[in-house]
Amino acid sequence: MAKTKKRYICQACGSVSHRWQGQCADCAEWNTLVEDAPATVFSQKHDLSAGGRPVQFVALDAPGVPLVRRSTGLAEFDRALGGGLVPGSAILMGGDPGIGKSTLLLQAAARIARSGGQTVYISGEEASGQVRLRAERLGLADAPVQLAAATSVRDILTTLGAMDAPALLVIDSIQTMYSDTIEGAPGTVSQVRGCAFELIRYAKESGAALVLVGHVTKDGSIAGPRVLEHMVDVVMSFEGERSHQYRILRSLKNRFGPVDEIGVFAMEGQGLAEVGNPSMLFLSGRETPLAGSAVFPALEGTRPVLVEIQALIVRLQSGATPRRAVVGWDNGRMAMLLAVLEARCGLSFSSAEVYLNVAGGYRLSDPAADLAVAAALVSALADRPLDLRSVWFGEVSLAGEIRPVAHGALRLREAGKLGFETGYGPEDTTGHSPGLNYRGLKQLANLVDRVMSNP
Ligand code: TYD
Ligand code: MG
Numbered sequence: 187m188a189k190t191k192k193r194y195i196c197q198a199c200g201s202v203s204h205r206w207q208g209q210c211a212d213c214a215e216w217n218t219l220v221e222d223a224p225a226t227v228f229s230q231k232h233d234l235s236a237g238g239r240p241v242q243f244v245a246l247d248a249p250g251v252p253l254v255r256r257s258t259g260l261a262e263f264d265r266a267l268g269g270g271l272v273p274g275s276a277i278l279m280g281g282d283p284g285i286g287k288s289t290l291l292l293q294a295a296a297r298i299a300r301s302g303g304q305t306v307y308i309s310g311e312e313a314s315g316q317v318r319l320r321a322e323r324l325g326l327a328d329a330p331v332q333l334a335a336a337t338s339v340r341d342i343l344t345t346l347g348a349m350d351a352p353a354l355l356v357i358d359s360i361q362t363m364y365s366d367t368i369e370g371a372p373g374t375v376s377q378v379r380g381c382a383f384e385l386i387r388y389a390k391e392s393g394a395a396l397v398l399v400g401h402v403t404k405d406g407s408i409a410g411p412r413v414l415e416h417m418v419d420v421v422m423s424f425e426g427e428r429s430h431q432y433r434i435l436r437s438l439k440n441r442f443g444p445v446d447e448i449g450v451f452a453m454e455g456q457g458l459a460e461v462g463n464p465s466m467l468f469l470s471g472r473e474t475p476l477a478g479s480a481v482f483p484a485l486e487g488t489r490p491v492l493v494e495i496q497a498l499i500v501r502l503q504s505g506a507t508p509r510r511a512v513v514g515w516d517n518g519r520m521a522m523l524l525a526v527l528e529a530r531c532g533l534s535f536s537s538a539e540v541y542l543n544v545a546g547g548y549r550l551s552d553p554a555a556d557l558a559v560a561a562a563l564v565s566a567l568a569d570r571p572l573d574l575r576s577v578w579f580g581e582v583s584l585a586g587e588i589r590p591v592a593h594g595a596l597r598l599r600e601a602g603k604l605g606f607e608t609g610y611g612p613e614d615t616t617g618h619s620p621g622l623n624y625r626g627l628k629q630l631a632n633l634v635d636r637v638m639s640n641p
Contacts (some may be wrong), residue, residue, distance in 0.1 A: 578610045595615070
C-alpha cells in the first residue's frame with residue numbers, strides 16, 4: 187500500500203517543505219514554493235537486505251583509465267578547467283546575462299571543431315540564425331560546428347543517439363530545456379533537475395564533455411536547484427562588469443583539478459580574446475600619485491595579478507548617517523577594517539562617507555587584501571598619496587596586527603618584475619625579491635605612521 191504525500195519545492199534554492207508557505211524557510215524568497223510531483227511513501231517497510239546483486243569492490247590503486255583531457259583551443263579556458271575538458275564530464279557554467287557565456291562556448295566549440303573534433307551546440311535561447319550571425323561576426327562561420335536550436339531533451343537525445351558522440355556538447359541554457367516526462371514549465375526545479383540528469387547520463391555513457399549554461403539569480407548563485415551543482419563535475423562562473431572589457435572564468439568546484447585557477451579574457455569586437463599575462467591588467471592609468479589609491483599584489487591560483495584599490499572619503503557637515511559603499515570587495519570586511527582602524531589607530535571615519543572600489547571591475551576574494559585596503563583608506567583620510575611604486579599585502583587581525591599570508595615571495599617577485607620598488611607586508615615574509623625593498627609591518631599603527639610620513 188503506497189500513500190502519497192504532498193511536498194513543495196522552493197524554485198529559488200531547491201529546499202523541500204511539506205507545507206505550502208508564502209516565504210521559503212531556507213532562502214527567505216517569497217512565492218517560490220511550488221508543489222512537486224507526489225513522492226511515494228511506503229507504509230510497509232521493504233526489506234532491502236536481500237535480493238540484490240553483489241557489488242564489486244576495487245582497490246584504490248587498481249589500474250584505471252588514465253585521465254586524458256582535450257584542449258578547448260583556448261588556453262585560458264583550459265587553465266580554468268585545470269588542463270582541458272575531461273571526456274564524459276559535466277560542466278555547469280554560470281554568469282550574468284550578457285557577460286559572454288554563449289560567445290565563449292561558441293568560440294571553444296569552433297576551435298575544437300576546426301581541430302577535427304565533433305562539437306554540438308544546442309541553443310535553447312537564440313534561433314540558429316542568431317547564433318550563425320554571431321559566428322559570422324566572430325569569423326568562425328566556416329568551423330564545422332553542428333548547430334541546432336532545440337529545447338526538447340527527447341529530441342536532442344534521440345538525435346545524439348543516432349550519431350557518433352561529439353567531443354563537446356553545449357546546452358545553452360539548461361533553464362530552457364524541457365522534458366516531456368516531467369510536469370512543469372521549463373526552468374522549474376523539477377524540469378531543470380530532470381533534464382540535467384538525462385543529459386549528464388548521456389555524457390557519462392557516451393564520453394562527450396557536456397557544458398550546461400546556467401542562469402544566475404541576482405545574488406549571483408546559479409538559478410534553480412542547488413542540486414545541479416552537486417550533479418555536475420565542474421561548476422564554473424564567468425564574471426566581470428559588463429561595462430568593463432575584462433572577464434574572468436573561475437572554477438568553483440572541480441572534481442578533476444584545482445579550483446583556484448582563473449582564465450582571463452577581454453571582450454572585444456571580435457569576441458573574447460585571451461589575456462595571457464593579466465598581471466598589469468587591473469592597474470588603471472596610474473601616473474601621478476593620488477591619495478586613496480593602493481596597489482595590491484593579488485594571487486589567483488598560482489598567478490599573481492596586481493590590482494588597484496581606490497578609496498574616497500567625504501567628510502559630512504550634517505549629522506546624516508554616512509554612506510558606505512564597496513565595489514569589488516566584501517562589505518562586512520570593510521566595516522571590520524574601519525572598526526579596527528578606529529579602535530587601534532585612533533582614526534575617525536564615523537562622520538565621513540567611505541567609498542571603496544577595486545579598479546577594472548575585478549572582484550577580490552584574497553584575504554591578503556586587508557592591508558592594501560587599509561592603506562588606501564588611511565591615505566584617503568589623511569589626503570596623502572602613497573608611493574606610486576609600492577605594493578601592500580597582508581591580513582589584518584581584530585587586534586590590528588598584520589598577519590602573514592600565503593605566497594608572499596611570489597607576490598613580491600611579480601611586483602618587482604613590473605617595476606614596483608617597495609613592498610609592504612607582514613613582518614615574517616621570506617624570499618624577498620631582488621630589486622624590491624621589503625618593509626615588514628607589525629601593526630596597523632605602523633602603516634598609519636608610514637602614510638603620515640609621506641609628503
Ligand atoms: P553573450 O555571449 O550573448 O552573453 P551570455 O550568453 O553570457 O548572455 O554576450 C553578449 C555580449 O557580448 C553582448 O552584450 C555584446 C558582447 N559582444 C562583444 O562585445 N563582442 C563580440 O564579438 C560578441 C559576439 C559579443
Ligand atoms: Mg547566452
